[in-house]
Amino acid sequence: MTLPSTQMPLRGAGAATIEEVAARAGVSRSTVSRVLGGGDRVSAAALESVKQAIAELDYVPNRAARSLASRQTLAIALVVPEDTTRFFGDPFFASIVSGVNARLASSEYILNLFIASGDPGDKTTTYLTGGNVDGALIVSHHASNTFLDRIHRTMPVVFGGRPMPAAQDGYYFVDVDNVEGGRIATSHLVETGRRRIATITGPLDMTVSDDRLQGFRQVLAEARLEPRIVENGDFTIDGGAAAMERILETAPDTDAVFVASDLMARGALRVLQARGVRVPEDIAVVGFDDSPAATDMPPHLTTVRQPSREQGESMTEVLLARLAGEDPPQATILHAELVIRDTA
Amino acid sequence: MTLPSTQMPLRGAGAATIEEVAARAGVSRSTVSRVLGGGDRVSAAALESVKQAIAELDYVPNRAARSLASRQTLAIALVVPEDTTRFFGDPFFASIVSGVNARLASSEYILNLFIASGDPGDKTTTYLTGGNVDGALIVSHHASNTFLDRIHRTMPVVFGGRPMPAAQDGYYFVDVDNVEGGRIATSHLVETGRRRIATITGPLDMTVSDDRLQGFRQVLAEARLEPRIVENGDFTIDGGAAAMERILETAPDTDAVFVASDLMARGALRVLQARGVRVPEDIAVVGFDDSPAATDMPPHLTTVRQPSREQGESMTEVLLARLAGEDPPQATILHAELVIRDTA
DNA sequence: ATGAAAGCGCTAACAT
DNA sequence: ATGTTAGCGCTTTCAT
Numbered sequence: 001m002t003l004p005s006t007q008m009p010l011r012g013a014g015a016a017t018i019e020e021v022a023a024r025a026g027v028s029r030s031t032v033s034r035v036l037g038g039g040d041r042v043s044a045a046a047l048e049s050v051k052q053a054i055a056e057l058d059y060v061p062n063r064a065a066r067s068l069a070s071r072q073t074l075a076i077a078l079v080v081p082e083d084t085t086r087f088f089g090d091p092f093f094a095s096i097v098s099g100v101n102a103r104l105a106s107s108e109y110i111l112n113l114f115i116a117s118g119d120p121g122d123k124t125t126t127y128l129t130g131g132n133v134d135g136a137l138i139v140s141h142h143a144s145n146t147f148l149d150r151i152h153r154t155m156p157v158v159f160g161g162r163p164m165p166a167a168q169d170g171y172y173f174v175d176v177d178n179v180e181g182g183r184i185a186t187s188h189l190v191e192t193g194r195r196r197i198a199t200i201t202g203p204l205d206m207t208v209s210d211d212r213l214q215g216f217r218q219v220l221a222e223a224r225l226e227p228r229i230v231e232n233g234d235f236t237i238d239g240g241a242a243a244m245e246r247i248l249e250t251a252p253d254t255d256a257v258f259v260a261s262d263l264m265a266r267g268a269l270r271v272l273q274a275r276g277v278r279v280p281e282d283i284a285v286v287g288f289d290d291s292p293a294a295t296d297m298p299p300h301l302t303t304v305r306q307p308s309r310e311q312g313e314s315m316t317e318v319l320l321a322r323l324a325g326e327d328p329p330q331a332t333i334l335h336a337e338l339v340i341r342d343t344a
Numbered sequence: 345m346t347l348p349s350t351q352m353p354l355r356g357a358g359a360a361t362i363e364e365v366a367a368r369a370g371v372s373r374s375t376v377s378r379v380l381g382g383g384d385r386v387s388a389a390a391l392e393s394v395k396q397a398i399a400e401l402d403y404v405p406n407r408a409a410r411s412l413a414s415r416q417t418l419a420i421a422l423v424v425p426e427d428t429t430r431f432f433g434d435p436f437f438a439s440i441v442s443g444v445n446a447r448l449a450s451s452e453y454i455l456n457l458f459i460a461s462g463d464p465g466d467k468t469t470t471y472l473t474g475g476n477v478d479g480a481l482i483v484s485h486h487a488s489n490t491f492l493d494r495i496h497r498t499m500p501v502v503f504g505g506r507p508m509p510a511a512q513d514g515y516y517f518v519d520v521d522n523v524e525g526g527r528i529a530t531s532h533l534v535e536t537g538r539r540r541i542a543t544i545t546g547p548l549d550m551t552v553s554d555d556r557l558q559g560f561r562q563v564l565a566e567a568r569l570e571p572r573i574v575e576n577g578d579f580t581i582d583g584g585a586a587a588m589e590r591i592l593e594t595a596p597d598t599d600a601v602f603v604a605s606d607l608m609a610r611g612a613l614r615v616l617q618a619r620g621v622r623v624p625e626d627i628a629v630v631g632f633d634d635s636p637a638a639t640d641m642p643p644h645l646t647t648v649r650q651p652s653r654e655q656g657e658s659m660t661e662v663l664l665a666r667l668a669g670e671d672p673p674q675a676t677i678l679h680a681e682l683v684i685r686d687t688a
Numbered sequence: 689a690t691g692a693a694a695g696c697g698c699t700a701a702c703a704t
Numbered sequence: 705a706t707g708t709t710a711g712c713g714c715t716t717t718c719a720t
Contacts (some may be wrong), residue, residue, distance in 0.1 A: 007391045015475065015498070017713060030693045033715060043689060063474040064412040065713030068696045073408070074528040094432030101428060101459070110471050115445070127454050131359065131697095132408040154359070297641055361697055372707045377699060387705060409697030412712045475713095 018058040025053035077136040091291035099312020131259020143205035174332040181336035185286040194256035200243040240264025244271040256284040262293040284344035302344040346479020360401040369397035421480040435635035463507035487549040518676040526559020538600035544587040584608025588615040606631040628688035646688040
């Protein structure tokens with residue numbers, strides 16, 4: 001007598017175990033485990049009955065047991081040391097996540113996302129070092145984030161952007177050539193006749209910010225120009241606005257600004273418009289990212305496009321390679337390009 | 345001879361185990377386990393030496409082993425059945441996540457975020473039913489998301505918004521009174537003299553959308569008015585814009601629109617401005633959410649504020665209560681209120 | 689190709 | 705207050 005296929009999955013108190021599947025299929029645990037592992041070294045008949053038992057019992061292997069025995073979790077972490085506001089406010093992170101997800105889709109790994117500006121010894125770190133994931137992706141790394149070193153010592157890690165303590169042995173990262181990006185933006189400004197050029201940087205405890213500033217300085221030096229003024233921003237709209245206000249106050253004759261992110265450029269633009277300053281006639285503005293913020297509203301930003309989604313994919317690719325025991329390149333560099341629109 | 349406290353943590357091949365801690369502290373595994381569990385029923389001396397051993401070995405309990413033995417993971421999932429674009433594009437989700445995180449911070453649970461428009465039987469479902477989390481929070485539930493029922497059967501679940509298959513026994517949820525929200529918005533329009541009122545709805549396979557539409561219809565009926573036109577949107581900017589275009593085409597004499605989300609209202613406004621239609625003079629617009637999108641740029645939206653962050657917190661509160669074996673109310677209703685700004 | 693047996697690192701009775 | 709003894713559900717040698 002066969003059981004009707006429409007019946008409810010049979011289960012005891014909790015979820016079905018491998019033992020129950022084995023019993024129902026008339027084989028041993030080992031055979032079921034082999035089927036789970038890909039069905040190698042299993043006879044066609046056994047394979048068939050095990051598969052059926054699994055379906056009938058609606059069996060899903062217990063992950064804790066599995067990772068305890070196999071010493072791998074099939075999960076990776078994406079760690080973003082920022083608060084939720086910054087994380088959700090900047091489209092950059094959306095692109096990264098989307099890239100990571102895309103690459104992960106064809107793998108057997110799943111993603112655990114950690115948004116934590118957190119202190120060392122916090123729940124995130126404990127969770128990660130507690131063996132919950134096989135590896136980690138870290139973006140938006142600040143110099144002060146020393147707790148990340150603990151993670152780095154515990155498992156394979158791939159950074160998005162160079163980690164702050166310089167690229168040492170053992171550090172894997174996927175970075176955009178931000179020096180080049182800063183150069184491209186600044187060159188455009190110089191070539192279009194601007195001479196009193198200011199810049200709004202990102203947080204200077206991040207390599208991306210520093211690199212973009214370097215590119216800016218290089219091009220200016222080569223053109224025998226002095227930076228009109230360098231103001232610090234924090235990659236937020238309000239930070240950009242505040243920096244722009246300081247520029248207008250300190251150096252009202254500024255005729256161009258290289259802003260190290262689109263979001264900050266939006267803030268700068270808001271101030272400029274409120275003051276009745278014409279863009280690009282009076283002051284030209286070049287952003288950085290080419291995120292949705294660049295074209296969300298008028299004026300559309302002239303900006304430096306960085307391939308963030310690709311960066312997410314690439315980081316994942318490298319981590320997966322390391323997890324597979326391969327030896328991917330430690331440094332991967334992606335290129336930026338200028339996108340000319342309305343503001344410069 | 346005491347070991348210098350500055351030394352590197354001692355470890356073998358992998359991370360330290362409870363066994364090593366026990367050996368170093370000169371006690372049994374059980375005692376260490378008790379210390380881990382809160383230090384009850386442990387002598388001061390033992391507690392002290394165990395704590396020291398833990399610090400010296402930089403010991404972190406293996407989570408897989410722990411959850412295998414204790415049958416709990418101390419993790420909960422937040423499931424969002426949307427694609428990354430929608431998830432990051434709508435500030436609503438940022439508020440929810442932020443609320444969940446806030447409530448979780450004071451608990452010992454950690455958050456696993458799942459953004460998956462996913463098919464049934466996908467990795468997310470497998471992960472969840474594989475016993476990786478103790479409970480789940482589900483927001484943005486669509487009628488088609490039947491795979492969520494599997495989750496619901498496997499573990500305690502709390503919905504944000506009513507789940508589509510009506511509020512049955514066993515369904516816990518925290519909802520905003522969206523009917524009331526729709527009423528408030530529409531009443532405002534009626535009271536300010538509008539008579540040819542249209543609406544742009546959310547996806548109609550979601551209860552929130554349906555509820556807001558109900559409120560809209562109720563007030564109109566009470567005022568003995570006919571809806572000028574009802575257009576479907578999808579909670580995105582572009583969807584709102586497209587719907588607005590259809591309204592303008594089909595019913596150009598419309599004098600007000602109740603738009604079921606701020607993001608869609610932004611899209612509608614974009615179309616209106618491009619057409620040279622004055623807001624609110626020619627057409628009044630009321631949004632819904634009072635998310636950052638409402639005040640990001642001019643004109644600032646007249647909208648219905650819903651307490652999304654609070655909703656996230658409340659959902660978490662209910663789930664945590666269920667996990668603690670308590671019996672929280674199945675339905676929690678939050679209230680919406682009108683915020684009058686520039687568009688109506 | 690398959691089963692038996694050992695063990696992954698921890699918690700949880702149960703003794704004492 | 706502390707140690708001993710069983711497992712939790714799975715993978716993985718090792719035989720056969």
